[in-house]
Amino acid sequence: MNKLFTSFLIAIHVVVFAILPARAQDDYKPPEYSSSDGFVPVVGKNGMVSARESIATQVGADILAQGGNAIDAAAAVGFALAVTYPSAGNIGGGGFMVVHLADKNETVAIDYREMSAGTARHDLYVVDGKVDNRLAKYSRQSSGVPGTVMGMAHAIEKYGTMSLKEIIEPAYKLAKEGFPVYTNLEVSLNRSKRRLGADPAAAEVFYKPDGSTYRAGELLVQEDLAWSLKQIMDHGTDAFYKGEIAERITADMAANDGLLTMEDFAAYKVYERExxxxxxxxxxxxxxxxxxxxxxxxxxxxxxxxxxxxxxxxxxxxxxxxxxxxxxxxxxxxxxxxxxxxxxxxxxxxxxxxxxxxxxxxxxxxxxxxxxxxxxxxxxxxxxxxPETTHYSVMDKWGNAVSNTYTLNFGYGNGIMAANTGILLNNELDDFDHEPYKADENGNVSGKANAQEPHKRPRSSMTPTIVLKDGKPFLVTGSxxxxxxxxxxxxxxxxxxxxxxxxxxxxxxxxxxxxxxxxxxxxxxxxxxxxxxxxxxxxxxxxxxxxxxxxxxSIVWRDGWFYGSHDPRNMNAGTIGLE
The missing domain is CATH 1.10.246.130 (Gamma-glutamyltranspeptidase, large (L) subunit, C-terminal domain)
Structure with missing residues (x-):
């Protein structure tokens, strides 16, 4: 039965992405559907989702089809990617979201970047005068307080139309019931086996009892992650920042020389910025x-x-x-x-x-x-x-738009899963300058701008962007x-x-x-x-x-039509336009 269900799911995804452009072409004949150099976008009339993994893309499209707006769909994609795209999708990391609100003709920026511990200092990873890359990249000391859960919740509570429980439910089901491993994920897990396989909690989730990798088409079930998602569904963000999830993560930290405490989790805030x-x-x-x-x-x-x-x-x-x-x-x-x-x-x-x-x-x-x-x-x-980050773009029929980029930093973060949570830990604190007061080869001293300090957010290159024309979203993009x-x-x-x-x-x-x-x-x-x-x-x-x-x-809106594309450099990505 499982094999039949798996084959059905795979077939559905292949069909969806094969037929949507053709149907759009046959039914609508939008003016910019064709391309003189052979690159043809996906077309839609009532909204669009473009993300780096196709199952999560479908989750976002389903939310739009149910009447949710772009903010609802974007949050649902974010939670779903935590299940289906574990190398970068996350609830253990953080990122940035740019949102255009059609009814207010206003654009806001939501900062849910990770935050350093209260005990952080600028030379945290310097040992005997040299940066210890193990500490900076592959230890629990490299983890900041995650912002994704609060960031997504903030967005939907302030600008969405659906409840947090409704938004998380598709991700919860994917974690609880499993989803078919796709080829790129199988390859990624194989490549990361040395790091992930060395961590008992991660190895138990991502590899079989004999240590082998799940093959494409086999179901990947994540029971602990499902538990964490259900906690957030039932108890809101407090479950993650003040409740049992935070307790489990900080207990794991305390047992393994990590820095994050319950006080650090409770101190986390999302910022709306200009x-x-x-x-x-x-x-x-x-x-x-x-x-x-x-x-x-x-x-x-x-x-x-x-x-x-x-x-x-x-x-x-x-x-x-x-x-x-x-x-x-x-x-x-x-x-x-x-x-x-x-x-x-x-x-x-x-x-x-x-x-x-x-x-x-x-x-x-x-x-x-x-x-x-x-x-x-x-x-x-x-x-x-x-480079292991992920971006997705969403637009709805009302003119709202979301450009969201978030990450764990390295692929699968620091390769460590907090025990009994299913949550991979980020290693974002590696983005601070580890020797910020030391001159570089040109004599420049970076000073305090990106030195690690208590409860500080590291510099990032993430660039979620909305291009407006005549005051309306024209291009939504990021990478x-x-x-x-x-x-x-x-x-x-x-x-x-x-x-x-x-x-x-x-x-x-x-x-x-x-x-x-x-x-x-x-x-x-x-x-x-x-x-x-x-x-x-x-x-x-x-x-x-x-x-x-x-x-x-990326998505372009022009003359009443949505035109979307996922990069040909990523074959497992998805773009869905609603008819």
Missing amino acids: PVMGTYKDYTIATMPPPSSGGMHMVQMMNMLEHDDLKSKGHNSAATLHLYIEAMRQAYADRSLYAGDPAFFNVPVDKLIDKDYAAEVRARIPMDRARESSEVAPTKNLAYES PGGGTIINTVFQMVMNVIEFDMNVAAASSKPRINHQWMPDATSLENGISQDTINILEGMGHKLNDRRRTLGSMN
């Missing part, structure tokens, strides 16, 4: 403020290039990529010094996104040669994240990718609004990444050899190692 707002030609960019560094530096780069005729230079031409690299170089140099938790450091957001400042730094970029990163120090006198996220989202936005690509084509194009230090540009496959030769001739240092940069989940 989003970073920028403009690019006829568009308004609404994106995440600090402690995310992503929004302000993406707007900074767009400001720098707003008056260059990029379209005439050509998409991904050497001339365009040269300007991209130099804008990235400056933005990441500034990021190294000024990005941090605004409760602890006066982040000069207004100056960094100022158009005059952009013109000033743009004037320093030569058109015929690359600069050395040593030439580009962080600008004075202004008042390695893991995983650690330190590469800012540049990935920047290129996606530019592909759509500068180069007039449909959302599927924009997601598919090869990307580049430069982060100031090290002084090298990473390229995805697909950049022409002629372009590479010209860039090298200009003095750009190009990284020979080809890597995948990001994985977009």
Whole structure:
């Protein structure tokens, strides 16, 4: 019976994603369904969900179909991903959400980033004068207080239409009854067996009694995680931050040299912040403020290039990529010094996104040669994240939109599951600067901006973004990718609004990444050899190692139609448009 049920579920998902575009094409014939370069978006009329895992995508689409709004659907996807996408989906991590509210014509930013312990200090991981990477990355001391549960609850209680219990129920059923393992998850668990298999609680959940990995098509049941989700369904966020879940996590911490206490959990808060707002030609960019560094530096780069005729230079031409690299170089140099938790450091957001400042730094970029990163120090006198993150985008028929990016940091966090909870612990505190008062190779001292302190939130590159046109959401987008996220989202936005690509084509194009230090540009496959030769001739240092940069989940709304796409770099992602 289980085999039959599994086969049925797999078949349903294959059919859903195979037929939705075709039905949209046959029934609606929307004006931008086709693509001259072969990339075709999913189309919908009454809402859309795009996420990195297809079962969770379906959960969000079901919520929309039941009459829930985009905020309800986004929270449901977030809880479902904690079950079906355990490498990054979570209730043991945290992140950022940008929400556009149609009835108020207002955009808000919700910060549910993890928070350090009350006993944290800037040299927590320094042992005998050196950073101990085991402590920083793979121990319980690397875990901050998770924010996801309170973040999702805050969003739906303030802006949603459904109850927390209704929102969590699909995730609870997936954990309690199990879901069929998909190929990418089987591969991921195999690759992570050395870390996850070493932790007794994680090994019991993700591997069979003989230590073997669950195969694609077999059911993965997570009883302890189901218990935790049921506690939240029945008792609200207090179950997680003041009740038995917190008690179990902190008992696990106390028994294994962890730092988090019941007092730390009780002290956690979600913050609503003013989003970073920028403009690019006829568009308004609404994106995440600090402690995310992503929004302000993406707007900074767009400001720098707003008056260059990029379209005439050509998409991904050497001339365009040269300007991209130099804008990235400056933005990441500034990021190294000024990005941090605004409760602890006066982040000069207004100056960094100022158009005059952009013109000033743009004037320093030569058109015929690359600069050395040593030439580009962080600008004075202004008042390695893991790529295993996940992003999803949701829009509803009423005009509400959600762009959400959240993470455990590394794939499966620090590889540790809190005993008797089914909850994987994050290792987000590794995102703090571990030696913040030590000068780097250029003599720059990062100071307090991203030094670990009690109850502080680490700097992030997560860049959930909503692009508005005429005051309405036009593009909802974001990406995983650690330190590469800012540049990935920047290129996606530019592909759509500068180069007039449909959302599927924009997601598919090869990307580049430069982060100031090290002084090298990473390229995805697909950049022409002629372009590479010209860039090298200009003095750009190009990284020979080809890597995948990001994985977009994006939606465009235009003229009454939703156009969505999940990145072709992630084959298990899903995009569903409601008819």
